[in-house]
Amino acid sequence: MYGILLKVWGSYALFSRPEMKVERVTYDVMTPSAARGILEAIHWKPAIRWVIDEIRVINPIRFGNVRRNEVKSIIQAGAINNAIKGKTVGFYLNTNDSNERQQRASLVLKDVMYVIRAHFEMTGEAGESDTPEKHYNIFLRRARQGQCFHQPYFGCREFPACFELVESEEELPEAYDLSKDLGYMLYDIDFGRDRTPVFFRAQLQNGILKIDDALKEAVNR
Amino acid sequence: MALEKRYEFVLLFDVENGNPNGDPDAGNMPRIDAETGYGIVTDVCIKRKIRNYVEITREDEPGFDIYVKDGIPLNTQHKKAYEAYDMKPDKSLPKDLALAQKLTGFMCKNFYDIRAFGAVMSTKVNCGQVRGPVQINFARSIDPIVPQELTITRVTVTSEEDKQRKDHEMGRKQIVPYALYRAEGYISANLAQKVTGFDENDLEVLWESLINLFEHDHSASRGKMATRKLYIFEHSTPLGNAPSHLLFDRIRIERKKDVPVARKFQDYDIQVDRSLPEGVCLIEKL
Numbered sequence: 001m002y003g004i005l006l007k008v009w010g011s012y013a014l015f016s017r018p019e020m021k022v023e024r025v026t027y028d029v030m031t032p033s034a035a036r037g038i039l040e041a042i043h044w045k046p047a048i049r050w051v052i053d054e055i056r057v058i059n060p061i062r063f064g065n066v067r068r069n070e071v072k073s074i075i076q077a078g079a080i081n082n083a084i085k086g087k088t089v090g091f092y093l094n095t096n097d098s099n100e101r102q103q104r105a106s107l108v109l110k111d112v113m114y115v116i117r118a119h120f121e122m123t124g125e126a127g128e129s130d131t132p133e134k135h136y137n138i139f140l141r142r143a144r145q146g147q148c149f150h151q152p153y154f155g156c157r158e159f160p161a162c163f164e165l166v167e168s169e170e171e172l173p174e175a176y177d178l179s180k181d182l183g184y185m186l187y188d189i190d191f192g193r194d195r196t197p198v199f200f201r202a203q204l205q206n207g208i209l210k211i212d213d214a215l216k217e218a219v220n221r
Numbered sequence: 222m223a224l225e226k227r228y229e230f231v232l233l234f235d236v237e238n239g240n241p242n243g244d245p246d247a248g249n250m251p252r253i254d255a256e257t258g259y260g261i262v263t264d265v266c267i268k269r270k271i272r273n274y275v276e277i278t279r280e281d282e283p284g285f286d287i288y289v290k291d292g293i294p295l296n297t298q299h300k301k302a303y304e305a306y307d308m309k310p311d312k313s314l315p316k317d318l319a320l321a322q323k324l325t326g327f328m329c330k331n332f333y334d335i336r337a338f339g340a341v342m343s344t345k346v347n348c349g350q351v352r353g354p355v356q357i358n359f360a361r362s363i364d365p366i367v368p369q370e371l372t373i374t375r376v377t378v379t380s381e382e383d384k385q386r387k388d389h390e391m392g393r394k395q396i397v398p399y400a401l402y403r404a405e406g407y408i409s410a411n412l413a414q415k416v417t418g419f420d421e422n423d424l425e426v427l428w429e430s431l432i433n434l435f436e437h438d439h440s441a442s443r444g445k446m447a448t449r450k451l452y453i454f455e456h457s458t459p460l461g462n463a464p465s466h467l468l469f470d471r472i473r474i475e476r477k478k479d480v481p482v483a484r485k486f487q488d489y490d491i492q493v494d495r496s497l498p499e500g501v502c503l504i505e506k507l
Binding site: 012066069077080083092093095096103110142145146149150151157162164 | 244245246252254255256261263264265269286287288289290320321323324327328332340341342352354356357358359361405407409411412458460461462463464465466467
């Protein structure tokens with residue numbers, strides 16, 4: 001099992017709480033599922049699946065507020081299909097129509113920095129040439145060179161994440177000294193069970209959010 | 222053909238006596254980071270202007286429609302007859318997937334903003350979310366901004382009842398006397414290739430729209446806004462050759478030492494470190 005340490009940081013982050021996602025409110029720290037998304041942005045193949053072991057919070061937890069004009073609707077598949085068939089339809093969103101427009105606030109995190117400790121496991125999709133060594137080395141190479149499939153982000157795409165490989169335990173930045181019960185937090189979405197969300201009791205201990213093994217087993221994406 | 226190289230860009234734009242992006246939470250005051258005083262322009266504000274530019278310049282070009290439109294009434298309907306794909310919606314999964322892909326492909330092919338920024342699609346037939354290759358972060362001013370509130374008068378009143386009581390009405394206008402903003406963006410060749418088909422020509426349109434971002438967006442509230450610089454980092458491969466933050470660090474903007482308060486673009490010094498990592502080249506578009 002090859003473990004990796006990745007330092008990620010950025011000016012803003014928004015890890016939406018599912019219970020407050022109309023006017024989005026962020027969790028206090030990055031969710032394991034967001035951390036997985038960051039790793040997948042750098043390297044992922046169906047042959048592997050990333051498992052988050054620990055999220056180390058480096059910076060103090062600070063909040064900010066942003067309100068933006070947003071659109072309400074999403075594209076209807078039927079409308080696209082009609083357009084394809086040649087029917088005359090207005091199938092775009094009109095942002096000047098007040099019914100289509102919503103102002104929404106977001107409670108965001110500011111100046112975040114984390115270290116993600118993770119490993120990957122091989123999946124049933126792995127072929128003969130998919131060795132753990134291969135994927136491990138691809139990831140290391142990409143992370144060292146700043147390569148990525150797409151720029152990773154903190155919860156929403158407007159909040160990009162910078163990343164850097166932490167090469168050894170000695171280089172680990174010190175965690176923000178805070179112990180706190182963060183309550184129930186999203187662990188991940190279980191795509192193997194029809195996208196069931198899985199929650200866990202998040203305990204921040206001296207700035208470190210540990211993910212226990214039973215939880216990792218519970219989800220088989 | 223879809224993009225084959227990764228890009229990052231740094232866009233510098235300024236405002237003179239205008240409000241670049243109002244904050245609905247603060248009575249349309251220019252957006253400001255309350256803790257530091259730096260001005261902010263949101264990602265969606267910049268994307269809106271890109272969409273507007275493409276819409277007015279590429280109106281009749283096939284493939285350059287804009288999905289999220291501003292101010293066009295819904296009854297201005299599409300008159301185009303689209304090539305009919307011969308397919309029927311089906312509830313079973315594999316066929317739905319193919320259908321979903323066709324729908325997604327159709328949207329990407331026809332709409333520039335979906336090709337560039339992606340879109341959330343669909344309800345029943347799952348087209349999923351299309352994630353576009355172009356990603357823009359919040360723009361931030363180089364120096365803290367000090368918004369000013371101006372009171373203005375109008376020589377007439379709104380209603381006839383008001384006319385009994387007064388001859389004038391007063392209003393308010395918020396401006397930033399001067400600010401230089403820096404926006405950073407990312408373009409993923411992989412999402413262009415595998416998801417939306419954003420190509421070289423689309424990229425040129427993006428650069429063109431960033432350069433002309435404010436030229437067709439003048440209004441009473443915005444004052445004088447202009448794109449000042451556009452720096453592009455071009456990697457030689459789809460995955461890229463260097464971390465983006467290190468490239469962004471190579472462009473440093475500072476207020477000149479002898480200038481206590483900046484009031485024009487020339488009050489800033491721009492330093493570009495041209496010692497680039499291997500495989501990355503810097504293109505100065507403006």
